[in-house]
Amino acid sequence: MRIDILSLFPDMFQATLGESIVGRAQDDGFLDINVTDFRQYTTDKHRHVDDAPFGGGAGMLLQAQPIFDAMAAIDQEVAGKYPKGRVILMDPAGRRFDQKYAQELAQEEHLTFICGHYEGYDERIRNLVTDEASLGDYVLTGGELAAMVMIDATVRFVPGVLGNQASPMGDSFSNGLLEYPQYTRPADFRGMKVPEVLTSGNHQKIKEWRMRESLRRTLERRPDLLEAAHLTREQEIMLQDLKLDQESDDEE
Structure with missing residues (x-):
């Protein structure tokens, strides 16, 4: 599986996705994770990626142009190697993420996560996406933490990542129930x-x-x-x- 992430803060992903199971999965060739700083694609001379909303209102909105151009660059890079796959916009108004959703996403060969910041998105960015996803009924500073949670939960179902494929299927929520108690030595x-x-x-x-x-x-x-x-x-x-x-x- 290839996972692309669009974020203004790419350094946030290095420690989390470079360690433990996700890190080993990359080392073993089961995952290819790429983080793109979409600020690199802005055409504004001051490298702005946000602007005030038309009609007024609080906060700033992410502009469409940098994200559209970053997506175009990713599409060009993966062409012929991976299918287009699902493009997931992290948004508090999106579909609630759960174990079933993770299993669904794990069937894909290519996932792209768009992480927002500031007050929200220019509405036209939604034309790029297949999914809008949320962790729950609360608002985070940005979409980075939510994307990391979704990626961690999803890649557990990618064949080979955990070694023992029976393991994720026994997790809480995988069969609709919470997992039973477990014990190890000493008795x-x-x-x-x-x-x-x-x-x-x-x-x-x-x-x-x-x-x-x-x-x-x-x-x-x-x-x-x-x-x-x-x-x-x-x-x-x-x-x-x-x-x-x-x-x-x-x-x-």
């Missing part, structure tokens, strides 16, 4: 013991325990997720038992 740490089923060697019992605990954690912490989850008959029965247990505890 007894300061009197806090690992559930016996996990050391039993009975893989069927372990699977059932994990399923039940995933449902329990989701019911307790994010019951809203259960409304959209596609549960098997076995999971539905487990969930009903957990709800009865919860009601019994509340009564006590």
Whole structure:
């Protein structure tokens, strides 16, 4: 996968995307990440990339020209190597980013993120994009942090990045539920013991325990997720038992 990022602050991406899993994925050739400072494409002699909005109003807007020209340069560079792919505008009014969205983006060979700053964008910039995305109902100083979060969550699903492809599919939200509790050695740490089923060697019992605990954690912490989850008959029965247990505890 190739990922292009348009930003006025390219140095922000070096430490985050150059370390850990994303950094190794680049070293191993699974990812090609390129950051473009679109200020380099301005035709203004003072290198301005923003201006006051027509009709008045607070703040400054990013101008269309530098971003259009930066996108044209990227298109020319990737022509014949990668498809056009998705172009994602970071915007608080965009589609809410979640695990399903990350899996969707991971199917692409080429992604481009446009990171805004200041008050907003010249509306014509939206003609360049396929997606408008947001992390949530709040406003950040710029789109850089949001883009980094989206990239980190997305590349986990790119084949080869994590090594074990079963790993991201077991993450919280991947199956609509929160992940079950996990433990490692020692089995007894300061009197806090690992559930016996996990050391039993009975893989069927372990699977059932994990399923039940995933449902329990989701019911307790994010019951809203259960409304959209596609549960098997076995999971539905487990969930009903957990709800009865919860009601019994509340009564006590």
